[in-house]
Each structure stands twice: as structure tokens, then as C-alpha cells.
Amino acid sequence: MNIAYSRVSSTQQNDDIQFADLKNYNIEKWFNEKISAVDISPQLNAMMDFMRSGDTLYVWDFSRLARSTNELINIGEQLESKGINLRCIKENLDTSTSTGKLMFTMIRSINEFRRANLLERQKKGIATAKAKGKYKGRKKITYPLNWKEVYDKYKNRELTGTNAMKLLNLKRNTFYKLVDEYKSKN
Numbered sequence: 001m002n003i004a005y006s007r008v009s010s011t012q013q014n015d016d017i018q019f020a021d022l023k024n025y026n027i028e029k030w031f032n033e034k035i036s037a038v039d040i041s042p043q044l045n046a047m048m049d050f051m052r053s054g055d056t057l058y059v060w061d062f063s064r065l066a067r068s069t070n071e072l073i074n075i076g077e078q079l080e081s082k083g084i085n086l087r088c089i090k091e092n093l094d095t096s097t098s099t100g101k102l103m104f105t106m107i108r109s110i111n112e113f114r115r116a117n118l119l120e121r122q123k124k125g126i127a128t129a130k131a132k133g134k135y136k137g138r139k140k141i142t143y144p145l146n147w148k149e150v151y152d153k154y155k156n157r158e159l160t161g162t163n164a165m166k167l168l169n170l171k172r173n174t175f176y177k178l179v180d181e182y183k184s185k186n
Helices: 016-026 042-050 069-082 098-131 147-155 161-168 172-185
Strands: 002-008 028-032 057-058 085-088
Touching: 002 016, 002 042, 016 057, 028 042, 042 069, 069 085, 069 098, 147 161, 147 172, 161 172
Parallel strands: 002 028, 002 057, 057 085
Antiparallel strands: none
């Protein structure tokens, strides 16, 4: 099945250009949203759930599918693991071809290289700061007051992780770090 995803960042923008280009590809199912860069994309999530192996996802350009290189790579890897091809019209990328797979692998490799360089510089900076006595690390995060109650419901599958995070007002990584720490203590 040919599936299209389009996105604009606000309700004042329109996606006419995206639709005009994408309609040339016999699209059978459309997912589109008008949502800012900081919001969760419900249509993107619905599309990811809808797609099956052998489908082809059409987007007008990378920036309409993902807001960062990391997000693009994550989405690309999810698509690849499900056996879904990605076609980006503006960048002329088609992961069903060997050239398209190579291009996507290069994007992934460049991002990994950039990330490794960033971590290397960060380690050197931390070492320098420690040597000067200026680095003390991240402050220890304490358990929220309602931790035990919410954790027990999460553990007994009465709450999803997402709902537990909302009730505790914690970010994903912090929540799961505290879960692991709590499990090892008890």
C-alpha cells in the first residue's frame, strides 16, 4: 500500500505543495497533521501503527517526517524493521533501492560520527573541569512524594509507564532510571 504523511508546523500553514507532489504516487492512505515541532504527533503514531510489511511511505521531504536527524534515523529504523520502504520526494531517496539504502546508511553513519565526536569532546571537558574541581555531576533525583503509590500501580499493570510518568511529573529516562534503582533496592 502507498501511504503518505504530510505535516506543517502550524494551523496557519498549508500543505498544498506536499499534497500536489505526493498525489502523483497513487497514494491509498493519507496521514496529515498541523502540529508544532514540540508537540507529540498523533497522526505519525497512528501511521506507524497502521503500516505493514511491504508498504511504502511517501513524504515530501525529511523535515516533514522528522524534526531532527536522530528522529529521522529512529523512524527510518522502525520502518526498516517492519519491512516498510521510505520515499522522500524532495531528497530523491527510495529505501527500496540499493542506492536509497546506501544514502540512508550514510545519513545514519554521519550522525553516529557526529555523536561520537560530541561525546569525546564532552568527556574531555568533564575531565578538565574535574581536574579544576569544578565538576560535581548531575544532582541526585529524589523520588516524588507519591512514588510508592504510583509505582505499585505501574508494577501491577494498573498504569502504563506513560501514565505513571504524568502522575509523577517525570521525564521518560528519569522515570525508568528511578524504576531500575527502586527495583534493585527492594
